[in-house]
Amino acid sequence: MQLSVFQYAMVNQSVMLNFTQVTCESVKPIIQFFMSNFFPLYRTQSSDFITRYIHRISQTRNHTALKKLHAHLLTSALLFTSPHFHAILIISYAKCLPQHKLHTLTNFFKCMKPNSELPFNVLISDLCRNGLNFLALKTLSFMHCSGVSIDTYALCSSLTAASSIQDVSFGREIHAHVAKSGWCSSVFVGSALIDFYAKSLLIGDADRVFDEMPLRNTVCANALLSGYSDAKLWAEGVELIRKMPALSLEYDHFTLSAALRACAGLAAVELGRQVHGYLIRSVYDVGSDVFLLSSLIEMYGKCGMVAKAWRVFNFVGKGEGKRDVVMWTSLLGVYGRNGYYKQVIELFKDMLMEGISPDGVAFVTVISACAYTGQLQLGVEYFESMQLEFSLKPGPEHYSCLVDLLCRAGELGKAWKLVDEMLNKGDTSCTVPMWGALLNACKDHGDLELGRLAAQRALELNPHNDGIYVLLSNLYARFGMWDEINHLRELMKEKGLRKDVAYSRIEVTD
Secondary structure, three states: OOOOHHHHHHHHHHHHHOHHHOOHHHHHHHHHHHHHHHOOOOHHHHHHHHHHHHHHHHHHOOHHHHHHHHHHHHHOOHHHHOHHHHHHHHHHHHHHOOHHHHHHHHHHHHOOOOOOOHHHHHHHHHHHHOOOHHHHHHHHHHHHHOOOOOOHHHHHHHHHHHHHOOOHHHHHHHHHHHHHHOHHHOHHHHHHHHHHHHHOOOHHHHHHHHHHOOOOOHHHHHHHHHHHHHOOOHHHHHHHHHHOHHHOOOOOHHHHHHHHHHHHHHOOHHHHHHHHHHHHHHOOOHHHOHHHHHHHHHHHHHOOOHHHHHHHHHHHOOOOOOOOHHHHHHHHHHHHHOOOHHHHHHHHHHHHHOOOOOOHHHHHHHHHHHHHHOOHHHHHHHHHHHHHOOOOOOOHHHHHHHHHHHHHOOOHHHHHHHHHHHHHOOOOOOOHHHHHHHHHHHHHHOOHHHHHHHHHHHHHHOOOOHHHHHHHHHHHHHOOOHHHHHHHHHHHHHOOOOOOOOOOOOOOOO
């Protein structure tokens, strides 16, 4: 019997609507009916049906039903019609099985063709995409032990998995295999290795891989620049950017963004202006690249040139898709960092009038601005609007800003009540900055007991936070408790804590 496309769609919809009632007994007859009627003519659609069916079983965590479906796919040979079936089944087993029983998946690998790397490559990629990075690495180990050829696809995906779970040891083993198997000449593997070491903050190793590569491209340089940026090695990043033309490497948008971040980190406004001029000359329709313009706005803002940042923002102009939330958030951050708190609030209102929905970062900036300008009611309204109007769940940073807002307004009782309610609810949003804000307010308003309690809670979360010790010492100094201060100093010495010395950067020109 062959059914029409309309009948196929109706049956498919009916089955999908009843997915929530998946049982062990329902698996085999559904698949048999579907395959016998539709598979000859609608092979692609049938594969999609099986895929969705497996996904729903994994959502219901019905391990027994999944095993029965697996057995039917195996006995009917449907399992071998697509390499994606292997990946989907293993991902579903990983979701259904307890963590300590995942070793049983090794038996599944043995059913796959050990002489072909294609299904394993698909499997590693799908596992990485679903966040099962440790299983992706296990798959690579199985390939190596079974003598399956490991190509660049498997190596690059596995290095991504290793960097995601910070497994430096496994990543080094992959690097050793790359060196032995001769894949060092591949720019794809080389880029993946640089990215792995950079994300692990092993910048020296990333440098060596880059220097030893016989062939390089812009992607390799960008991966290294990303590592320099994460490690705040701004000078090294600028040096690499300057060397790229000599290495026959072209600048792309990511390179220019990295250059602007390095200029911001070094407060090198003249170099930043040069980068600005270069991108105007070389980038077609620069006004449409919001991420590049956001980097430019932040560069000028961190160099203290707020008016210049505003001109860059204004250069884009109004219009659909031009000034998005990224650009608005960057501009709000520029004004907030430079102390223009009233302008932050006005800009936030302009953003709302322009129909832009703010993100969590924008709310942090505007609530902090309300705290510095003493606008308690407005700050509370913005905080409450996150969930009521924009469906954003406040995070620890938003609660810290709210506590700071209450404390700066002298409402220590309300601030403590808020924190106490969060603790009673078992909320994990109570962070060191939140307790620090409360401690600082206690210092300003002379509340010794509450300040001690705030310091104790903060040090329970992070015993090595030197800022909390300094705030507590200042609180004791207000009350002339010199013995307590000496005790804190001895305690900091015992723990090897030292307050970081503040510094500023300036650019000296002729």
